[in-house]
Amino acid sequence: MILGKVVGTVVxxxxxxxxSGARYLLIDKCNQQCVTKGDYLVxxxxxxxxxxEMVIISESSSARETEDTFNKPVxxxxxxxxxxxxxxxxxxxxx
Amino acid sequence: MILGKVVGTVVxxxxxxxxSGARYLLIDKCNQQCVTKGDYLVxxxxxxxxxxEMVIISESSSARETEDTFNKPVxxxxxxxxxxxxxxxxxxxxx
Amino acid sequence: MILGKVVGTVVxxxxxxxxSGARYLLIDKCNQQCVTKGDYLVxxxxxxxxxxEMVIISESSSARETEDTFNKPVxxxxxxxxxxxxxxxxxxxxx
Amino acid sequence: MILGKVVGTVVxxxxxxxxSGARYLLIDKCNQQCVTKGDYLVxxxxxxxxxxEMVIISESSSARETEDTFNKPVxxxxxxxxxxxxxxxxxxxxx
Amino acid sequence: MILGKVVGTVVxxxxxxxxSGARYLLIDKCNQQCVTKGDYLVxxxxxxxxxxEMVIISESSSARETEDTFNKPVxxxxxxxxxxxxxxxxxxxxx
Numbered sequence: 001m002i003l004g005k006v007v008g009t010v011v012x013x014x015x016x017x018x019x020s021g022a023r024y025l026l027i028d029k030c031n032q033q034c035v036t037k038g039d040y041l042v043x044x045x046x047x048x049x050x051x052x053e054m055v056i057i058s059e060s061s062s063a064r065e066t067e068d069t070f071n072k073p074v075x076x077x078x079x080x081x082x083x084x085x086x087x088x089x090x091x092x093x094x095x
Numbered sequence: 096m097i098l099g100k101v102v103g104t105v106v107x108x109x110x111x112x113x114x115s116g117a118r119y120l121l122i123d124k125c126n127q128q129c130v131t132k133g134d135y136l137v138x139x140x141x142x143x144x145x146x147x148e149m150v151i152i153s154e155s156s157s158a159r160e161t162e163d164t165f166n167k168p169v170x171x172x173x174x175x176x177x178x179x180x181x182x183x184x185x186x187x188x189x190x
Numbered sequence: 191m192i193l194g195k196v197v198g199t200v201v202x203x204x205x206x207x208x209x210s211g212a213r214y215l216l217i218d219k220c221n222q223q224c225v226t227k228g229d230y231l232v233x234x235x236x237x238x239x240x241x242x243e244m245v246i247i248s249e250s251s252s253a254r255e256t257e258d259t260f261n262k263p264v265x266x267x268x269x270x271x272x273x274x275x276x277x278x279x280x281x282x283x284x285x
Numbered sequence: 286m287i288l289g290k291v292v293g294t295v296v297x298x299x300x301x302x303x304x305s306g307a308r309y310l311l312i313d314k315c316n317q318q319c320v321t322k323g324d325y326l327v328x329x330x331x332x333x334x335x336x337x338e339m340v341i342i343s344e345s346s347s348a349r350e351t352e353d354t355f356n357k358p359v360x361x362x363x364x365x366x367x368x369x370x371x372x373x374x375x376x377x378x379x380x
Numbered sequence: 381m382i383l384g385k386v387v388g389t390v391v392x393x394x395x396x397x398x399x400s401g402a403r404y405l406l407i408d409k410c411n412q413q414c415v416t417k418g419d420y421l422v423x424x425x426x427x428x429x430x431x432x433e434m435v436i437i438s439e440s441s442s443a444r445e446t447e448d449t450f451n452k453p454v455x456x457x458x459x460x461x462x463x464x465x466x467x468x469x470x471x472x473x474x475x
Contacts, residue, residue, distance in 0.1 A: 001309070001326065001327040001328070001359070001360055001361055002326055002327065003295075003325065003326075003327060007182050007183055008127070008180060008181045008182035008183060008187070009180070009181055010098075010151065010177060010179075010180050011177070011178045011179040011180070012151060012175030012176055012177055012178060013176075013178050014142050014143075014175065014176045014178075015142065015174060015175040015176075024096070024151065024175075026127055026180060026181075026182060031325060032293070032311055032325050040098065040126060040127050041096065041097055041098075042096040042097065042098060042151050043096070046301055047299050047300065047301055048299075051183070051184075056295065056297060056309065056327055058358045058359060058360045059345075059360050060154075060155045060156065060157070060250075060345045060346065060360055060440075061155065061156045061157060061251070061345065061346045061441070062345070062346060062348065062349060062357075062358050062359055062360035063157065063358060063360075064157060064160065064358075065349065065357055065358040065359075066301055066358055069358075072157075072160055073153045073157045073158060073159075073160040073161055073164075073172055073174050074096070074153060074157055074160075074174075075096055075153045075154050075155055075157035075158075076096055077301070077358055078301075079300060079301045079358050079359075080297030080299065080300040080301065080309075081297060081298075081299040081300075082295060082296070082297055083296045083297060083298050083299075084295075084296040085293060085294070085295050085296070085311060086293045086294055086311075087292050087293035087311060088292055088293060088336065089336075092293070102277050102278055103222070103275060103276045103277035103278060103282070104275070104276055105193075105246065105272060105274075105275050106272070106273045106274040106275070107246060107270030107271060107272055107273060108271075108273050109237055109238075109270065109271045109273075110237065110269060110270040110271075119191070119246065119270075121222055121275060121276075121277060135193065135221060135222050136191065136192055136193075137191040137192065137193060137246050138191070146278065146279075155249075155250045155251065155252070155345075155440075156250065156251045156252060156346070156441070158252065159252060159255065167252075167255055168248040168252050168253060168254075168255040168256055168259075168267055168269050169191070169248060169252055169255075169269075170191055170248045170249050170250055170252035170253075171191055197467050197468055198412070198465060198466045198467035198468060198472070199465070199466055200383075200436065200462060200464075200465050201462070201463045201464040201465070202436060202460030202461060202462055202463060203461075203463050204427055204428075204460065204461045204463075205427065205459060205460040205461075206426055206427055206446060206457070206458075206459045206460065214381070214436070214460075216412055216465060216466075216467060230383065230411060230412050231381065231382055231383075232381040232382065232383060232436055233381070241468070241469075250345075250439075250440045250441065250442070251346070251440065251441045251442060253442065254442060254445065262442075262445055263438045263442050263443060263444075263445040263446055263449075263457055263459050264381070264438060264442055264445075264459075265381055265438045265439050265440055265442035265443075266381055286404070286421065286422040286423070286454070286455055286456055287421055287422065288390075288420065288421075288422060316420060317388070317406055317420050332394050332395065333394075341390065341392060341404070341422055343453040343454060343455045344440075344455050345440045345441065345455055346440065346441045347440070347441060347443065347444060347452075347453045347454055347455035348453060348455075349453075350444065350452055350453040350454075351453055354453075362453055364395060364453050364454075365392030365394065365395040365404075366392060366393075366394040366395075367390060367391070367392055368391045368392060368393050368394075369390075369391040370388060370389070370390050370391070370406060371388045371389055371406075372387050372388035372406060373387055373388060373431070374431075377388070
């Protein structure tokens with residue numbers, strides 16, 4: 001999984017019918033200290049992540065392994081909101 | 096999913112038989128403000144995206160999770176046309 | 191899908207048994223004008239693509255969605271031979 | 286599979302319900318001599334890898350091919366702890 | 381599929397139980413002339429590839445499409461040993 005920071009939302013009115021009610025968030029990939037990279041992707045949110053939060057994103061077919069995304073054309077899913085990261089016994093990120 | 100801008104069409108007469116009637120669009124990957132990167136890919140269009148529009152593209156096996164693409168050798172699908180993107184409470188793209 | 195130019199063939203006598211009779215082509219990735227990038231991959235050919243032709247390649251699990259590649263360890267398949275590409279109303283490639 | 290060095294842990298309290306009890310490790314990708322690249326990812330640990338150990342990581346849908354990760358939205362799994370790597374008859378890494 | 385050169389072996393004693401008896405090889409990605417790139421990956425070997433040989437590697441879920449790798453967390457498989465590559469009618473690699 002990769003780390004990303006929620007920086008916005010993406011609104012689509014005309015969508016493929018099999019995706020309805022989805023909330024797409026704009027994600028900027030970040031390092032372990034939540035420093036963003038200016039490398040953006042769009043991910044489906046099922047954990048109500050808020051703006052500015054660091055999240056874990058699962059990509060590819062793994063993004064479909066939930067009740068809500070099963071059989072949907074989704075390839076990036078927020079699977080968790082990061083509370084804390086330690087690196088070599090030092091806390092490098094705290095929500 | 097990634098963001099891209101529709102910049103053209105790709106025509107193939109000789110194709111693998113299991114794909115018929117598909118409309119392939121030429122996509123230039125873009126950032127959250129629709130600034131293109133000169134990094135091209137070919138995506139199947141099922142939402143009638145028009146030239147110059149910003150779209151969301153789902154890749155890999157997720158591109159097959161629709162009635163039309165199920166069991167087809169397609170690895171990039173336009174799943175929505177972007178109407179609006181906000182980044183940190185500011186609208187950075189509007190159709 | 192990505193665009194590539196057929197530049198050669200790859201011959202393997204010792205292969206994993208589940209792939210027999212496959213014709214592997216050497217592909218150099220290219221842009222929308224068929225300018226190659228010097229970035230090579232090997233793809234299975236089911237449409238009899240010829241040397242120098244621009245092709246569309248489907249990658250990952252999508253490469254297995256044909257009768258011939260179903261259940262085979264193939265991750266790149268030529269799905270069409272490009273006849274014409276237009277970009278912003280201008281023809282940028284013609285076979 | 287790719288090589289990575291375990292450098293920390295990632296803690297998430299709010300997670301997608303279908304993942305419970307998972308232990309996420311912070312991985313820094315490394316070369317065959319365990320020299321890290323500063324390129325981070327988050328992987329699920331099922332082999333009790335320790336901090337500083339070099340591990341093999343399987344990505345994408347392959348990460349779900351275990352009893353514990355079957356049908357879970359996981360796209361990176363530690364599948365082994367590296368004991369030794371030889372390159373051209375020379376041992377380049379030893380645990 | 382990608383081209384790589386076998387440069388060594390990777391030994392793991394502690395592994396995820398569902399992979400037993402697997403032989404992992406250290407692969408350095410290479411171009412069509414077997415010039416290596418210093419970009420390493422670990423692949424499962426089922427064709428008894430030898431050190432220094434150029435091989436074709438299938439990645440992602442396609443690596444599981446053999447009797448031995450079915451339902452195993454493997455994402456890179458050697459599917460053939462390259463004997464010969466021709467590029468634009470010239471032989472650029474011969475075993």
